[in-house]
Amino acid sequence: MLALAAPLALAELGVMAMGVVDTIMAGPLGPAAIGAGSLGSMVFYPIAICGTGMLLGMDTLVAQAFGAGDRADCRRTLVNGLWMGAGLAPALILALWGLIPLLGAAGTNASVLALFSPYLKALLWGVLPLLVCAAFRRYLQAVNIVKPIAFALISANLVNIAGNYALMYGHWGFRAMGLTGSGYSTSIARVYMAAVLLGAVVWEERSGRRKRLPHLSSTQLLPDISRLRRMAGLGLPAALQILAEGAIFAVVTVFASKLDEASLAAHGIAVTVVSTTYMVPLGISSAAAVRVGQAVGRKDRRGVAASGWSALAIGALFMSAAGVALWTAPRWIVGIITHDAAVVTIGVALLRIAAFFELFDGLQTVATGALRGLGDTRSPMLAHLAGYWMVGLPVAYLLCFHFRWGAPGIWVGLLAALILIGSALLAVWKRQLDRVR
DSSP: OHHHHHHHHHHHHHHHHHHHHHHHHHGGGOHHHHHHHHHHHHHHHHHHHHHHHTTTHHHHHHHHHHHTTOHHHHHHHHHHHHHHHHHHHHHHHHHHHHHHHHHHHTTOOHHHHHHHHHHHHHHHTTHHHHHHHHHHHHHHHHTTOOHHHHHHHHHHHHHHHHHHHHHHHTOTTOOOOTHHHHHHHHHHHHHHHHHHHHHHHHHHHHHHHHTTOOOGGGSOOSOOHHHHHHHHHHHHHHHHHHHHHHHHHHHHHHHHHTSOHHHHHHHHHHHHHHHHHHHHHHHHHHHHHHHHHHHHHHTOHHHHHHHHHHHHHHHHHHHHHHHHHHHHSHHHHHHTTOOOHHHHHHHHHHHHHHHHHHHHHHHHHHHHHHHHHHTOOHHHHHHHIIIIIIIIHHHHHIIIIISOOOHHHHHHHHHHHHHHHHHHHHHHHHHHHHHOO
């Protein structure tokens, strides 16, 4: 489990690092550029990641086929994953494009909107490569090929840094494009990631030929409607779960924006910190989906149990350590980002609240992956909808505004939601495991 999860966790950290690098390199362009870049990320990523969530059904289908020794079926799912990505790309692009006039009508600051519009349009060139990359990644990790994934997503940061340097600031003979250059650089980095993972698939095909296994040239390249329906049936609940989780953080950020500047800044710092720790169990979650799915394909119940419980144990251990760090050293962690006394005081309080939900956040994330390996994407969706929207959001609103707890009230609401979701999904995993034969 560690051999599979560690590269995937590094890959997730690489994805997050790209956004951090963009924010840092946009700093010299001024507050309007930083604001436009942040707005672009908040608009682009929930919609784009929801699209990639539609491909999460590949984890189940490829891993189970691989466990059953049916490599040809694995490749048929890959082909149909690419078809699904190609079909989703135009819809996502149109949805994102349509948000530009809506934000203008909503009264977005004119100077921010002037930079936001060309930046978002530059990001749209990377939508299709992002989906292609997601399809290749789901396939490769489900057949135990993970090092190229980590290499692609980490090295893409170097491509992005070089692109930002050249296109944002006009080096190496390129015209200075400001924030728009950062959008094009990000899209180029996504093309690079897709190309690297395509190379890994081709290399895997060459190995397959040496082992006399069927390869892509002998796979039906036309879309398989029945398989696409199965993928959509698994992927749609996963995509809705991602959307529900992303939207809740957008809503509570709106809550924080109604408070003073120090509270909003502290909230933003705390979100960044817990998002960073979350990347590790997210990688473990992908490994759990693969290992559980492979064991299901082998009809190995003991393997299913061992894979799921070992992933949950590793995730719980890491997030417990993260919780201890947030409780014992919150001032040092916030101090890495700011030395503003008011922001530090509030940030310390928020991280100490977060310390109590780290374990449950890890459990719910890894359990979601283990359940996906079993083919259950509906239970995590329902748990997230109920936990975040029926419990967490009302508690956050009441404590923040009615009881005047401010930002800590928001985070107590998140704490309540994650305790509920983590406990519920752990119970669902135990119940589903009892049904495996």
